Structure formats: structure tokens, C-alpha cells
Amino acid sequence: MSGSSGGASAKPKRNSDKIRILVVQLARLGDTLQALMSLRAAKQAFPQLEITMVVRENFADAVKRVPWVHKVHALPTTDFLGPILSGQKNESEMLPFLAQWASPLVQHRWDVLVNWSYSEPSSFLTSLVPAKTKLGYTRGRDLSLTCADDWSCYVQGVVQGDVHQNIHLTDIFTTQLLTALQIEFGEPANAESDAAAAKSFFALQMRPEDQRIYSMFFGKKWVGLQLGTGSAAKTWAPELWAQLADRILERHPEVHLVLLGGAGERDLEDAFYSALKIKDTARLMSLVGKSRFDLWASVVSRCDSVIAADTSVIHLASILGTRVINLSIGPVKAAETGPYGNGHIVLTPANPGVVLRPEAVYGAWSYATYVPLGQLSATTASARPVSLRHHFEELQLSDAIAHTMILRSRIRTPEDGGGVVYEPLVKDSFTMEDWVSLVMGHTARAWYCGWVPPIGQELTRERLAPVLLTQVRGLQAPTVEMIRLCDEGVSLARQIAEKSKGLKSDRIMGVEAKNELQRLSLRLQEVEKKVEALTVEHRVLRGFSQMNRVMLHNLTSEALHDLANETVLCFQRTHDGLKILQNWIQHTLQLARPQAVGSHSKVIPLAPRA
């Protein structure tokens, strides 16, 4: 994705000048790896970037191995928090240590500070460290959490606001940073950034004992199985992993399996081995609890494919160009955090409570690995000669994909809107969540990128089920009402701007002017409340009301007149988004209209009732 957004323009630096950028990523390893993917795109476009990253000490190894990262400032969380959590020291006693740690960051004058943690702690650090341009969460004058840029409002209002949307976080980060760099420093040196994954992403340092293990990964076809995740809700049961391993080992004598995982996953490993039927395990190796980052990354890069639930290995494999079969289980939105690149597979239960079957995972894995990932591109991602359904029929596993969604990733061309998209390999009907995802993603592109593909290009008639059409029809009236409210908000804010225009001070004014401004302000607050209230009954509109609230919270002006003008822009932006929603509603209903049958025309039926 590319685009532009508002922002103050500084004196552009020359292309040869260094751009000193501080990236704060205090989330987990998977987020750190996703940030690295976005940074690589930025570094390719702006080679003069000098990147320093703040990460948690536990995850610093991954960043230290990236040759183009200038410096890593690791946060020793355990050292700072351990004494407080154990009661040995209080917060005030630990403050000097934290100040000492932060001192090098504060003393530096950064050109850009990017906070990609999107968390409470990181917002304080972002506020503390001076920089000409800031992106992400920071703190406002009243100490409340504040968004430094437009995309951060979207992250807060939509991504973290539990609203369905379909723009991957890696694409959000990349677009957010490239847009800011372009505004501040002019056109990139390299207009085309190469998003392709690379085995040489990290400069790994192997110990001799690791080298011995690593040498075993040459000349054989290895498949990695990462048993665990960060939470039980996202984890696939070890017994199911064992069934999958049995099936692969039994049917594919050329395949070797390697178990991956941290030391805390030894229980899962034990349960896996207990459930495994094939006891001849010459083709099965376990590195659970044995792999430092360097060995782990080396092994993943040598694997033909990696099968894992929502955990950091899917991002590591994406970076290294290893195909991922991602089991998207539990509270996960694969559209936002799934494996990035062409040709990765995501399996997810169609309904809560459905358990992914090993047969379904096996079928998807065997289908996907037919074409080596290196030979895939955006245009050949669908090069598999038979359909997935046919493949399952051949395996006599047709019933295994019932209640399972199987998606394949594809990087869209810029003409199609860019970014990664996950396309279903079995075309089921759209759910309301799918539809809302499309609308919100489209709206964000219109808001921040300035160009969008045509509305509804992803919609097809045969995937529109009656239940969806009923829900979409039900959205018409509340959407019209919310547009009306936004119009009212624009009008009231304009009146406030007009009335406050001639005031010498916001504090000193005549009684009449004061009463009038108070009246208008109260009416504006009522409009805000009505916008919120509308989404209680119509939750699909929540994305717009939450965006409106976040934008209004992030007004930056001090004078009443300027604040009112900013408020106009907020309501106008929400209004524009709702107009896009309205166009989607009309397009969807139009697409589903009964078709006249001519002698040569073909009727495409709607999707059957669920």
C-alpha cells in the first residue's frame, strides 16, 4: 500500500543525510519480527535510515542479528520489575535505574520515533523521548493516551477496538512509516521496495554444537512443527499434533519432522510422544527447549514448511521465506497477524467450538507443498492444477474440511490495492464479519492512502448468502441516520468555529457569545452521544463511532476556533467513511438482485442458506 496523510512538513533532508529513527517495540517476539519486516521495506526505500530499536531483552537476539539495524537498546524487564514484584524495592527506588537506562535515548535527537508496541508502557516512553516526528501511541498534555498520527487512531479505534478489518499489521506499519518518511524527507531513493522474504535476513552466529545440529538439515526435506503458543486458547492439543505427525510420516517417507519450541513446552512434547503411534522415530527430531535464536532461525530457514498456531515462528518463517501452515485457533485475527507473503496457508475453524482436524491440516499441507514456495509469486500463487476440494477428494478426506476455512495468502499488486490478502481455497459464503472486514479495510485506504480499488471487487454473487443480505439490508437505515448525525456534527462545529473566530480570548467574551457557544457545545456533545448510542443496537457501525471518538480525543489545538475546525474534520472523515459503507451496502444489494434470464445468459445463483 502507499499513500499520503496530513502532517507538518519540515525542511527536507538531502538523500545522503542520515535519518535517525528510533523504533520502540516492547511487545512480544512475533510483533518484533513483524516490525522488522516493515523496517526492511522502509530501509530499502530509504537506505539513509539509521535504525535503533528498543526491544525487551528476551527478544533482543533476533534484532541484534539484523545487519542493517544500527543499534539495539534492550529493556531488561526482569531487572527492573523483579525487585518490585518481589517486594524488595518500591517504584520510587527503582526510578533512578530506569532513568539511567532511558538516558541515552532521551539525550539523542531523533528524526523519527516510531512506537509500534501500541501499549500503555510504550506510550510513556514515546512521550519522554524527543523526536521531530512521532508515530504511534504517546501521552498528551493531560497525560491521557494519545495517537501521534492517523494510522494510530485506526489501530486504537478499529484494530484494538475489536472491529473486523482486513489490513495486515505489517502493511499498516509499513504504510504508516513510509508515508511519514515521504512527507518529512521527500521521495524515497528506491521507489520500489522488495517485499520478498530472504534466507539471509539475519546474520546468524552459530555455536559449534549448534552447527552439528544444523548440518543435519541439509539434503533432506524437513517440516517444522511448533507445538505450543503463548496461550492455551491458541494451542492445538498435542494428541492432534501426534495424529498429524503419524499421517505425514506414514505417507511421506521422504519427509523428516522437527519439533520446535521453548523449554516451557516440554510437557506438550511429552504428551505428543505419548500419543504418537509410529514409534520408529528416526525421521523425527525434537529441538524443544534446545534452540537458541540462531539455531532456531537456521533450522526454520532450512525447513520446507512450518506448521504452527499463532506464535512467533510463523513470522520468523515468513521473514525467511519458509512456507507456513498456520492453525489459526482461538482469539486470533489471521487477516491482521497471519503469516506474511505469497502462498502461506491459514486454517481456521468456521465456527467457535469446532476443533481443527489433523486430516484437514494434513490435506492443506500436502496441497500447499505441491508447489515450492520459492516458485510462487502473486500471479502464480494459485498455480496448483487441481482445486483444494478435489485434492481432499483424492485423499478421501472430503468430510475433513467441513466447518474449516482454508485460506491462502497473496500479496496484491498495487493496482489491486497492495498488501497481503488471505483468499479462501474453498469458496464458502461471506459472513458478516468478512463483509465488515472488507468495508473497514477499504475505508482505511480511502482515509489514509488517497486511492482505493473499486468498491466490492472481492465480492461475488455466488458467495452472498440470504442471511448476509438480510443483515446488510438492516444496515441501511442506521447508516443513513449516522450520516445525518455526522452532518449535524459538522454543522455545529462550523458554527462554533464561526462564533469563536472574532474572540480575542477563549476566556473573555460577552454573556451572549458565551451562552451561544455553550449551547452549541452541548448540542455537539449530544450528537456524539447519539452516534455512540446508535452502535449499541447496530454493532457493525462500531468501527465508525469508535474512530470518531478516538479522533475527537486526539484534537491538538489549544484555541477554541482551531479546535472547532479540527472537530469539523473529524466528523467529516467519519461521514466520508460512512458514505463508503453506504456504497458497499448498495453494491452488495445490487449484486444480489434477481437476474433476468436470456437465451444465452448464465444465471449465477446466490450462496445457499447456511
Place this chain on the structure above:
Amino acid sequence: MDKQNEAAEPVEIQDSPSNELPASWVEVMLRGFLRSLVTEQKPAAETSKPAAEVAP
């Protein structure tokens, strides 16, 4: 990415009784940073976070 949606609530920074000096802005930010790190860590410490997410 950490889930949160705290739109407009100001964060209350309370000085400990032993800290008698008025807190500077830098100190307020540092204290907010430390306090929110502690808050974030507490549930994880109590539920013994799986090692998979701590180290590969």
C-alpha cells in the same frame, strides 16, 4: 500487540509518600512507564506465562 482501547481516560499518577519533591514531567513519564510495566507484568507473573513466548 497488546490489546487495549483506552481512549480518553487520563492516567492518574500518584507519588509515593516518600517522594516529597514535586514530580517533574520527566519523572512523571518515567513513573508512568514503570508503573504500567509493572501492571502489565503482574497477571503474567501470576499465571506463569509459557516459555514459548519468552524465548524461542
